[in-house]
Amino acid sequence: MNPAERTPKQPTLQTVDRALTFLEYVAAAPEPPTVQQVSEALGLNITTCYHLLRTLVARGYIARHENLTLTLGDGVGALFRAYQRRFDIDDNLKGCVDKLAAQTAETSYFSAVEGNRVILRILVEGSQPLRVSGLFVGRSGDEHLRSSGKAVLAHLDDERRAAVMANCVEGRSETDASALVEKLDRDLRTTRERGWSLDEQDSDIGISSVGAPVFDARREVYGAVGIVVPTTRMEKHRQRYVECVTATAAAMTALLEAAGVR
Template identity: 50%
Template structure:
């Protein structure tokens, strides 16, 4: 199993550390066993050298992720509890953010969204359609790309660390020749400074003609950019209701930041 995982990683082209791969596979195996396994069981079932298994076991035991019982059998250790609590908290936060986006859609009757940075992309995480008859199509959870045009992308890019921001921006202009890309990047960086000073981003039909969006940044309890929420709809309707929409979005952004701050202190 361990060697299969390593082979799968190699095929994907994603660089990985073999030792980390094996340690994670070791923990997954112990966690999945109905009864505590022995080190010999791990070695045989994962097709790993017994000496390698002992090295992995000692490391994981020292860190508290594996517990060696009195009879020598292995069980998941208490350190896993910290990971579980963090994961459970994240699930709770995600559910509450989804609820906030539903509130925003209800308050504005427009399609509401929440997006977050992930690696070298800004990903649409939550999408709630508005109740008005004329709505925007083509949106879906998991959508990425055009971060330099999308209101959510601009709202997030304006506050990202410069190295991460540059990686995302370069991907946006990867189809241009080097001089053209350099000019486009320079213009965008200047625009992002203006967005940061204003405090929110606006897509006035750059992504799709006739469609506008407002994106408002959301920060975690440490002041780090966490994501962006906002609404999207037909340009004329968005223009007529701009001030009202911005007020609702700002209120929901503040509510989300309060949620994130509380989550970090519990």
Template identity: 35%
Template sequence: MSNGASSRSSHPTIIQSVARASQILARVAAQDDGLTASEVAQAMDLSLPTTYHLLTTLATEGLLYKDSGRRYVLGPAAEFIADAVNRNLAIPDYYKGPLQRLAAQTSETAYLSAWRRSKVQILAIVEGSQAVSVVGLAAGAVGNEHARATGKLLLAHARSEIRDEVLGADPFAPLTEHTTTARIELEAEFERILQQGFAVDREEFAPGVSCLAVPIRSQSVVVAALTVSAPSDRFDRNFDQYMEAALSASESAALGIP
């Protein structure tokens, strides 16, 4: 009997309707102009009646709103939740472990960053055994998104209006001779980032230092990023190792594995 109880406790109960509602919210959040009921049904392989029930419930709770074009967008309650996330600078435990492992496996400085108050902010830093500190990159630092691997990664996955708000008008500040200063070039790089799944900066933020950033996803939405920073010669020599470690850490963070 004790074995049965132990077995049951190791497999938490998942309420399907709640899971589906959460997935709908994530899908709607990922779209600039929301989704119609039929688009949600098709994307999630649900019947239209089931889809309408879920959407109506979410709309009633203020998490979604149906606009004049009959498209569902995030509602005021979702904005309240997003604002709370933006104000919270605490690092969840399920991000700390992957970040620490990334620094230990690469022996380099590892960063955790996310959107906070419309800026890409460094939330935590862990130094590896041979880490090199970079002036201007500390916990809480924001700005210069156009020159940072993390900034470029999160901007690539952001909505167009967020890009406009963060980047403003070009030319951008040339922090080094390698910094991209033209919006059209940066937009082309965003497309490459979306295709390849990672971002790099090669001495664009600081001379002699290169960085690799990979996304952390919740459902299909990019919610944060992990970054490895290293001297450029070591970065080029160990790039494959850094990539493997970063992707492993990102997967653990996405799964909530401490």
């Protein structure tokens, strides 16, 4: 389908839509086109195309050559490198979770803040014969109970924390919601002070977890890393688990800072 023939599902800004369509055509053309050829192919007025071209050239997204043909500019390369870096970062974060699982032999996770949710994005099962299973990538909700949710909530600003909590208290009476928030505030204060969170069978009976916040290059909370274990093992090895989790969180934060992730 010709890019110009796409029907947007939501209202769009026509000038931006045309500029992107222009850029996409140049990118997909088998041979470098001229502005006249772009105009004819997209059914756009030649004057409009020149306006779009000047803007795209000024921003470095299109290069115009002496023979009047057009190719992608260096600005596109910068966008691609930023896009590719995201995949590299995800691979590096996965490596950190793999290492945590190997160190502890326990099921390990990384959850990211996305909108008003804390969503499980990386999951590595432990190697213990008796281990926690049943978790899945994409899980969210119950942020006030899960160690990942608590680690993140403790470091969000008041407005964002309230937005996340609105989902958690939905359907509860005003009295129950108020009591839940009051209890959580105490828990989050403790979490901030010690640098890690704890789910002591809050989410599931017989299962406990430790989490620690991961920060981006702005020092804003990006997500949380942690382990999920049978409660009996947590009682025996909590200090070692905490040390492993907080060290992993520090390593992940360093990765995000070095990559300039925001």
